[in-house]
Amino acid sequence: MVNFCAMMVCSNRSDRDKKSFFRLPTIITSQGEQTKQLSEKRQQAWLTAISQKDLTEKSYPHTRVCQDHFISGHASKLYDTNNPDWAPSLLLGYGTSSPTTPASQKTWGGRVSDKHLTENCGFLNNLLPGDVVFANHGFKIKSSVGLMCAEVNIPAFSKGRKQLSAVDVEKTRKIASVRIHVERVIGNVRQKYTTLQDTVLIDFVTTQEGETDSLMGKIGLICCALCNLGTSLISFD
Numbered sequence: 001m002v003n004f005c006a007m008m009v010c011s012n013r014s015d016r017d018k019k020s021f022f023r024l025p026t027i028i029t030s031q032g033e034q035t036k037q038l039s040e041k042r043q044q045a046w047l048t049a050i051s052q053k054d055l056t057e058k059s060y061p062h063t064r065v066c067q068d069h070f071i072s073g074h075a076s077k078l079y080d081t082n083n084p085d086w087a088p089s090l091l092l093g094y095g096t097s098s099p100t101t102p103a104s105q106k107t108w109g110g111r112v113s114d115k116h117l118t119e120n121c122g123f124l125n126n127l128l129p130g131d132v133v134f135a136n137h138g139f140k141i142k143s144s145v146g147l148m149c150a151e152v153n154i155p156a157f158s159k160g161r162k163q164l165s166a167v168d169v170e171k172t173r174k175i176a177s178v179r180i181h182v183e184r185v186i187g188n189v190r191q192k193y194t195t196l197q198d199t200v201l202i203d204f205v206t207t208q209e210g211e212t213d214s215l216m217g218k219i220g221l222i223c224c225a226l227c228n229l230g231t232s233l234i235s236f237d
């Protein structure tokens with residue numbers, strides 16, 4: 001039987017391309033409640049990664065994902081939940097037009113902590129199971145993001161170690177190529193709309209009576225929306 005990769009943008013097929021194919025994980029019901037829950041969660045993470053709306057339960061047994069969507073080239077074991085290959089993560093083919101979603105229309109003072117801001121701005125509500133949040137060191141948000149069944153990706157660093165392990169080097173290299181776009185998108189909004197770089201009057205960041213958002217919050221939202229109307233920063237070639 002010929003296997004086709006289920007990923008939208010991938011045309012790999014087993015009779016033509018020398019690739020390994022991995023079955024969509026099944027829900028294991030015969031090994032206790034914990035295994036059942038974990039396998040359900042994993043199947044969901046795969047389905048989120050595949051992101052094909054017309055994929056029905058009937059076609060799950062025939063659904064395959066090829067090796068190109070796994071960092072190590074193969075899917076990890078069920079209980080290896082910290083492995084980045086617990087679900088497909090590479091070349092997913094969507095989300096690359098990178099719409100900028102302002103975290104919220106609330107404005108915050110410069111001294112607010114990254115953790116406090118992330119947890120209180122409403123950003124977490126936008127997360128879906130299987131999402132990966134790129135953050136820098138200092139964002140101690142693993143547990144709050146974990147509550148949404150998403151994960152945080154922080155660049156590996158060699159502090160306290162002589163050098164990174166081979167796995168970390170490979171992981172960091174692949175992710176750095178995606179991470180750079182995040183910085184570009186944020187830089188793009190700030191460069192185009194210089195008002196976002198300046199110090200603003202306190203009146204701009206306080207919410208007036210009867211309003212839900214501050215003036216600066218609304219300006220930020222519109223700046224992001226205008227950037228989204230422009231051409232994509234990332235070429236699709």
Ligand SMILES: [Zn+2]
Nearest residue numbers: 005010012066
């Ligand atoms: Zn594929």
